[in-house]
Amino acid sequence: MxxxxxxxxxxxxxxxxxxxxxxxxxxxxxDEEGLPLFFFPRLLNYLFWLFKEIIISNFNTAKVIISGNVEPEIFTVKASQHTDVARVTYANSITLTPGTVTTKIKNNILEVHALNSDFGDDVRSNEMDKKVKLLEGER
Amino acid sequence: MFLAALTACAISALLVLARIVLGKTTFDRVLAVNSLGTIIVIGIALHGFYANRPEFLDIAIVYALINFIGTVAILKLFSTGSFKGNKK
Amino acid sequence: MDLFTDLLTGLFFFLGSLSIIIGACGLIKLPDVFSRIHAAGMIDTGGTAFFVLGMIMQSGWSLITVKLLLIGIFIFFTSPVTSHVTANLAREKGMVPEGKKIGKLL
The missing domain is CATH 1.20.5 (Single alpha-helices involved in coiled-coils or other helix-helix interfaces)
Known part of the structure; x- marks a missing residue:
């Protein structure tokens, strides 16, 4: 350094x-969660996709803040992953993209707050869920 | 170029300070303090480049670490009333 | 080549400045805590990502690049943790956000 x-x-x-x-x-x-080694081969691909998603939703959030059509909504989605590490990755990815925040987690049900119905539809389409499930791999 | 970016940092820091003063609940203030910390980290790094002294980046790293620890500690103090761990 | 990196740095700094200023305006303008978290997340992700990319363009390959990447990676991993802790605590204390509620909440 x-x-x-x-x-x-x-x-x-x-x-x-x-x-x-x-x-x-x-x-x-x-313990077994210290260093999730089974992620690593597919991690780089996922990070690139996540980075692209973050930049796109940054622009969308900026548009919503400037134009002012804020209609907050809150709903629950189901996480289909099996391990805790994958669920935490999913919840953190939802929180990291601006416009959607995970507010509560109980077992495999996440409570998500979205700034607009467009962001809500993005989460409810389960695209990120499938990506994280792919990242987790077959267990 | 760096001066312009520093000016943008200063403007947004002022706006975030307004939220700290105005904020209704504690969560607003904690959130605004966290954002102010992020803006200050960026500002320290930019100032290091502007003054041609890259040693400032070390200070920026330490500020980012302390910002995170401070936010979580304040929220823990607010939720339980003490810094103790969970009782078993 | 020098002009090209300078132009790219200027573009990244412009996007980053726009991102943090709009985020700070949103922090003032949006109605309740849960909406303001989105604006704070915008400052954390967009602002840091663009500024760090711009400074990496300016620094070239050296130890400075490693330190900048370290700052970026650290904020990238801690920003969702602070957002989630704030939102979770606000929900635990019984605050209900404005707007539509779809389905049964936890």
Whole structure:
């Protein structure tokens, strides 16, 4: 981070990383959700799609704020994923695209607040749900 | 170019400050403080480029970390009334 | 080549400035907490993404690029967490948003 790459500093970094890992292992903080490795092969594809989606909905949100036709609505959708990690990914993706926010989660039912009925239709069409299910893969 | 971007940051920071002063509920204020933190992170990074001193980026990283921790801590204080963990 | 990167930086900065100013106006203008969260999310995602892209164009390949990407990735991952925590707490405290309610709520 600082541009200095002497042996001492790199050695100290390795030692502190190993010490932290030892402490986390001793406190039993490591479980199967720590590093979801089964995502990684398909993650890059999904991130590109998500980035494109974020920019598109940014422009739509800007249009709604300027023109002022705000008709908020709130509804529930069902998440079809099996693991908790995939559900959290789905909920975070919904929240990350401006215009839709996840307000509550109970088991596999998400409560979503949308700024406009267009955004609501976007979520209700289940396109993102299918993408995240593809990302999760066959289990 | 950087000066123009910094001006835009300043204008939006003023607008967000107006929301902090006006805000009806606590959630409005917390949300506006979080947005103000994001704008300040961008502003610090831009100022580092404007003054040709890229060391400011380190400060921007630390500000982003502290902003997140501060927002979650304030909301936790507001919801439970203390910073303690969940009782079992 | 230099002119091209400068033009691209200018375009990204323009889009980012537009994004954060419209987000801040929305934060003033929209009616209730749940709607304002969308404007705050616009500042967090759109503003940061465009500004970081513009600064990466300006910096070239060095350690600065890594730090900028680190800022971008960090805000990208923490922005939905703060939005969701705020919205969830507002719902837990019993606030009901304005507008249509479709189906049974949790």
């Amino acid at each position: 600082s541009g200095h790459y002497t042996n001492l500093i790199i050695g100290l970094g390795i030692v502190s990383c190993a010490f932290c890992t030892y402490l986390a292992n001793r406190a039993k903080l490591i």
